[in-house]
Amino acid sequence: xxxxxxxxxxxxxxxxxxxxxxxxxxxxxxxxxxxxxxxxxxxxxxxxxxxxxxxxxxxxxxxxxxxxxxxxxxxxxxxxxxxxxxxxxxxxxxxxxxxxxxxxxxxxxxxxxxxxxxxxxxxxxxxxxxxxxxxxxxxxxxxxxxxxxxxxxxxxxxxxxxxxxxxxxxxxxxxxxxxxxxxxxxxxxxxxxxxxxxxxxxxxxxxxxxxxxxxxxxxxxxxxxxxxxxxxxxxxxxxxxxxxxxxxxxxxxxxxxxxxxxxxxxxxxxxxxxxxxxxxxxxxxxxxxxxxxxxxxxxxxxxxxxxxxxxxxxxxxxxxxxxxxxxxxxxxxxxxxxxxxxxxxxxxxxxxxxxxxxxxxxxxxxxxxxxxxxxxxxxxxxxxxxxxxxxxxxxxxxxxxxxxxxxxxxxxxxxxxxxxxxxxxxxxxxxxxxxxxxxxxxxxxxxxxxxxxxxxxxxxxxxxxxxxxxxxx
Numbered sequence: 001x002x003x004x005x006x007x008x009x010x011x012x013x014x015x016x017x018x019x020x021x022x023x024x025x026x027x028x029x030x031x032x033x034x035x036x037x038x039x040x041x042x043x044x045x046x047x048x049x050x051x052x053x054x055x056x057x058x059x060x061x062x063x064x065x066x067x068x069x070x071x072x073x074x075x076x077x078x079x080x081x082x083x084x085x086x087x088x089x090x091x092x093x094x095x096x097x098x099x100x101x102x103x104x105x106x107x108x109x110x111x112x113x114x115x116x117x118x119x120x121x122x123x124x125x126x127x128x129x130x131x132x133x134x135x136x137x138x139x140x141x142x143x144x145x146x147x148x149x150x151x152x153x154x155x156x157x158x159x160x161x162x163x164x165x166x167x168x169x170x171x172x173x174x175x176x177x178x179x180x181x182x183x184x185x186x187x188x189x190x191x192x193x194x195x196x197x198x199x200x201x202x203x204x205x206x207x208x209x210x211x212x213x214x215x216x217x218x219x220x221x222x223x224x225x226x227x228x229x230x231x232x233x234x235x236x237x238x239x240x241x242x243x244x245x246x247x248x249x250x251x252x253x254x255x256x257x258x259x260x261x262x263x264x265x266x267x268x269x270x271x272x273x274x275x276x277x278x279x280x281x282x283x284x285x286x287x288x289x290x291x292x293x294x295x296x297x298x299x300x301x302x303x304x305x306x307x308x309x310x311x312x313x314x315x316x317x318x319x320x321x322x323x324x325x326x327x328x329x330x331x332x333x334x335x336x337x338x339x340x341x342x343x344x345x346x347x348x349x350x351x352x353x354x355x356x357x358x359x360x361x362x363x364x365x366x367x368x369x370x371x372x373x374x375x376x377x378x379x380x381x382x383x384x385x386x387x388x389x390x391x392x393x394x395x396x397x398x399x400x401x402x403x404x405x406x407x408x409x410x411x412x413x414x415x416x417x418x419x420x421x422x423x424x425x426x427x428x429x430x431x432x433x434x435x436x437x438x439x440x441x442x443x444x445x446x447x448x449x450x451x452x453x454x455x456x457x458x459x460x461x462x463x464x465x466x467x468x469x470x471x472x473x
Contacts, residue, residue, distance in 0.1 A: 007046070015047070023049050033077065034094070036079065037079070060093075061179065069093060070087070070092035073207035079432070097117045098118045102115065113127070113135065114216045115217070116213065117146060117212050118147075120142075121150060133221070137163075137169060139156070148213070153206055154433070159255060172216035176210055177462075201461075209457065210467065226289065226299070226328070227290050229287075229322065238314075240358065242310050245306065246303075249305075253291060258335050258384070260338065260383035262281065264381055268341060307321075349394075352390070352392055353430055357388070359426070363420065371416070374409055375413060376398070418441060434473075
């Protein structure tokens, strides 16, 4: 392995395993596989592999395990923590699932879909809809992210409030382990207490324990009725109260409850040229969506009555209920455009954090306080899925501060916010995972017992540390 001749021989064998046209060895054609979406992490690799089926992946891992070659599984490469990027050593191969993109079965009676890991999320949603079924996982990158990546990172998104995270949408998995053995557990069962639920080991493990190759996912009835509204609330506490009241008053038909502050609207106006939502500027906004599969559900009336009561209680200042699907799509485009806009807003420190919903106002208040104490004249942009307690907090570099000085404060700022989270029983990684970006935080804010168990699991399933080496732990 240490000699270039040995590596060349292994690379040649890997090429033979995947077959012609199923690999990239031209450095000029590799860039999109070696750099992350935010362009914060970049690695090197001698070979990008594009296997066509599970058996080929098994042969790849068998060979790589024998010679201690690191393998970096990759889906759509839309992650935000560097989890799908190889190291700079140039000794790890990237294994892309993009050619394993078949939908194998849709069972409309059992409400399940069996599919390969390389299927694009939006195409999975479309395939379900063609059969009058819903796959509810939805996130900004759904046009390019792959279902295998969604499952291996336990993706969240905008519908967690009603349907749960990705791991709650899975019934069965097929996984190739580090030694090439295949765990085939593609059961379509909702009740199965036959031993340990092994699939849960791989959901959220970021490719460090094995490669998800196929899955059985849950489908749901398609909502026949849907109503969307943008509501201006009086403060963050009022937003939380509105959520609780809506859950009570609407029979828990809330499909989404997304928060964004005034700074988000200003960024959209400045960068995208959108028109302000209301005639008057407000500081707090929520995007609310109710949905139901019942034909006679009058969700518009239900939502309008609930908002009217919230206005009486002084929790809401104003609201617009979408009058048609076009206006509803326009409302959603505001939320979905935000990550792209903020990607180019300048230098920032970003947090993907969560606490129990009732503690969100305290989290934001205390975080703003410590950030401003450390970084004078800084500003923030806050949005997220507050229906499930998750916010994305962007701390923006002050205009009069150098980039170097701002980045010098990064460690202290992050520690201060994460200390607040620990006190509030929160998480420093709500939905984006650990990858490369948050390995130190995982060590700092997990107990010795938790870290010890993770290491035991990793060592048991991947004793040679070839699966996505250097990620998570």
